Amino acid sequence: MKALVAMSGGVDSSVAAALMLEAGFEVIGVTLKQWVGPDGEMPTAGCCTVADAEDARRVAAQLDVPYYVLDYVDEFTRAVVEPFGDDYLAGRTPNPCIECNRKVRFSALFDRMEALGTDVLVTGHHARVRRDETGWHLLRAVDGNKDQSYVLHMLGQVELSRIRFPIGEMTKTEVRERAAALGLRTAAKPDSQDLCFVKSDYRSFLEAALPETARPGTVVATDGTVLGSHQGTTGFTIGQRKGLGIALGEPRYVVEVRPASAEVVVGTHDELLVDGCMVSGVTFVAGQPPAAGRVEVKVRYRSKPSPATIEGDPDDRGGWRVTFLRKIPAPAPGQSAVFYDGEEVLGGGIIDDVFRTDG
Amino acid sequence: MIYLDNAATTPMRPEASAAMQPYLGDRFGNPSGIHAVSRRAKDAIEEARERIAAALGAAHPLEIVFTGGGTDADNLAVVGSALASGGGVVTTAVEHDAVLESARFVERLGHPVTIVGVDGDGRVDPAAIVAVVGDDTAVVSVMSANNETGVIQPGREVADALAAAAPGVLFHTDAVQAFASLPVTVEATGADMISVSAHKIGGPQGVGCLYVRDGVELEPVIHGGGQELGRRSGTHNVAGIVGFAAAVEAAVADRGRFRSVVGSARDRFESELASRVKVDVTGADTERLVSHAHLRFPGVRSETLLIRLDQAGIAAAAGAACHSGAQLTSHVMEAMGVPPDQGAEAVRFSFGWNDVTATAGAAATVVADVVETLQ
Structure with missing residues (x-):
């Protein structure tokens, strides 16, 4: 049996690859190149950086498995980055990692799984798959703090029948211990936090990519009273409490964002x-x-x-x-x-x- | 593993590795020094210079400038001549990035740069070059043969047309891919500057040269201790230069055999593939290097095919590969007017000095087997 392992360069997918080898699979490691900066190269900060791909390559070499970088920049830009900006312009708060999973990552990996003649797809997600007489089930990870089942909800029966999450039964501590025992270079690597196409602050990304989002407007109460002003609606997400630029007696939250009129509506917790x-x-x-x-x-x-x-x-x-x-x-x-x-x-x-x- | 990526790099010729051995051991030494150890190293590189100058038909050994490879030589030729005269660059859309990025660099410095298009086979029209050369042009750079497709440019015609229409303009040719099989000489190319790389012809990586016709003014690109008459500073790669000279002589002596034996291996490879699967050969109806088989298997994405071939023991390449390893759309395919979806299907098999016809047959069988499962 052959396994296609999606390797991000992090500790989770490194250990996932090692566990598949231990289970007797032939392993091929791949990294999806999804985003490049203006220079055409992978980003240097955030997640999915060129350094991450290099870590994945080095781990694959250490495990003595072939490793490839697959180019999905066009698909990712079309399906994730462009709608990301459009969503903000419409007053929404997109989750690009889920959009990537829905529209790019899994379809790309399952396509390649077949084209490359492999039998199962393996990722380093913290989640579990179970099979019983009623079919395939997607379960939370053993490690509740690291559970990633939320971002996998789009998987169906066909996908679950062909995917493995080898570290879903382990806690993060156990994953790191296993990586250290195997001498993997990623054993102590910090978890990635940022979006791959946003260096640190999505607001500056939006301002650069979509200057029209930096359109000043007013902060209003639910009854329409003007309370203050702001530099652009994309700086606000529903439920946000800090950084509203207004001082009132009791806490106020963003309850609605209206990009068309550049209004940010704030209200009490009850509202x-x-x-x-x-x-x-x-x-x-x-x-x-x-x-x-x-x-x-x-x-x-x-x-x-x-x-x-x-x-x-x-x-x-x-x-x-x-x-x-x-x-x-x-x-x-x-x-x-x-x-x-x-x-x-x-x-x-x-x-x-x-x-x-x-x- | 059947190695069909000789356009990327070649295995070392035994003459080259044997010649290098002493310089990786006892015969260390920096050629820039006054003592016996230095003199021995200096003798070695000057002898290598003479032999390479003879192979290229240079008028004098000092017309050979040793560099860190083909890219280094291309930078010196394009940037160096533009900076020396303050003039601009005319080149083609299918050049290696070493030339194109050098041209873009001098453009950013304010020099005029014109990139001339090519026809569907990737060949440039000499008249189109001459038409855009002006008083402000310092150098025209046209590669001898394309690294991706192997298609041979009408370089001599460009040189002659330039000599007639604009005799003051320098002509540079990147002969990195052509050198193994074509008679690359000063006489044959008509060039003022010629880039050659060692590792494409059975020599070591990290060394090459630029032939610079006597009298051509170049502003150095690498600054330092003034080696190579100030044209390319940096301590000499003595072992590499010695291996380079041995590879040049071996390659020149081997060209006749190379054209017939490697050429027939390549032809057999292509015809056996065509008998089993759907395949388009780039530049099939034009002059191209005998070493290159640039193919497109309709319906098969090159990235997938290359991974499957790697698994099956065949080393091949697509057009351009960035340093993370992912495949990029080739600017050469784009310039030839190939639609992006077809460009993503292009694969290059490149044969080298040590390939034999039997290998080509075995390779064709494996490639056809894999393509059949994907097509």
Whole structure:
């Protein structure tokens, strides 16, 4: 059996490659080159840098497996970077890593898995796959702090049948210990945080890529009272509390961003709360919605899941209405809503809008 | 592993590695010194200079400037002549990046630069070159043969047209790919400057030379201790230069055999492939180097094919590779008017001095097997 291992140059995928070798697979390592700077080279800071690719190459050499860099710059730019700017211009808060997984990364890797004559795709994600008589299941990682199942919700039955997450059963500490025991150069490498195409601050990226986002406007209260001014709506995300440039007695949060009129609406914590959200582009891991409408929903990578009911919206093709059992602070449109049943990922989609039932 | 990437680098000829051995051991020494150890090293590089000058038909050994390779030589020729005269550069859209980036560099410094297009086979029209040469042109640079496709440029015609229309303008040719199989001499090329690289002809990496016709003024690009009459500073790579000279002589002596034996191996490779799979040969109807088979297998992305071939034990290449290893769209394909999706299907198999016809047959079988599964 042959395994195509997506190697990022981090410790997780390094250990994933080593574990596949130990399991008796022939391994081919690949890194997707997704983003280049104006000089045509891979970035030097953030994630997916040229140094990361070099780490991946060195680990592959140490493991004595072939390693290739595959060029997906055009696809990534088209499917992720350009919509990233458009989303901000529309007042949304996109999650480019999920868009990359949905539109570029997995389709590219599964295509290559077949074209290169390999049998399974392997990544260093912290998540688990289980199979039983009802099919394939996507589960949270053993290490709850590092769980990445949120960004994998778009995987379906066919994908899960061909993918392996060898480190999903390990804690991050165990992964690092294993890397150290194997003498891998990435054993102590810090986890990457930044977006690959944004060096440190996505706002300066947007200002450079889309100067029109730097359009000054007003900060207003929910009743329309002007409270202050701002230098561009892209500097604001729903739920944001800091950096509003206004001083009032009690905490204020961004409750709405209106790019068309360059208005940022702020309100109290109560005004931030919503009853639910509309979610589009929904896919289910099982290929069909769960029988019971009761699920838990994560609306951000780092948020706790909130109990909710989900129902297919009759007015929308594929749109789903998520009603939380208790109000939650408004999630930002553009982020993903991922449905869980305990440990298991059921599916998810992208938040289009929020709703409040009592006002 | 069947090695068909000789346009990238070649295995060393035994004459070259044997000649180098003493200089990697006892015969160390910096040629710039007064003592016996230095003199011995100095003798070695000057003898190498004489032999390379003879092979190129130079009028004097000091017309040979040793460099750190082909890119180094191209930079010195293009940047050096533009800076020396304050003039501009005329070149073609299919040059190696060493020439194109050098031209862009002097353009950023304010010199006029014109990049002339090519036809569908990648050949430049000499009349199109002459038409854009002006009073402010310092140098015209046209490669002898293309590194990706192997297509041979009408370099001599360019030289003659220039001599007639603009005798004050220098003519440089990058002969890095052509040297192994074509009679690259001052006489044959009609050039004022010729770039040659050792590792493309069975010599070591990291060494090359620029032939510079006596009287041509060059501003140095690498500044330092004034070696090579100030034209290229830096301590000499003595072992490399000695190996380079041995490789040059061996390659020149081997050219006749190379053209017939390597050429028929390449032809057999192409015809056996064509008998089994769909394949387009770049420059099939024009003059090209016998070493190059630049092919396109419709429907097969080169990146996938190259990885599959690597797995199957065949070393080949696509057009340009950036240093992270990912494939880029080739500027050569673009200049030839090849659509991007077809350019992404181009693969280069390049044969070298030690390939035999039997290897070509075995390689064709493996390549056809892999392409059949992908096409």
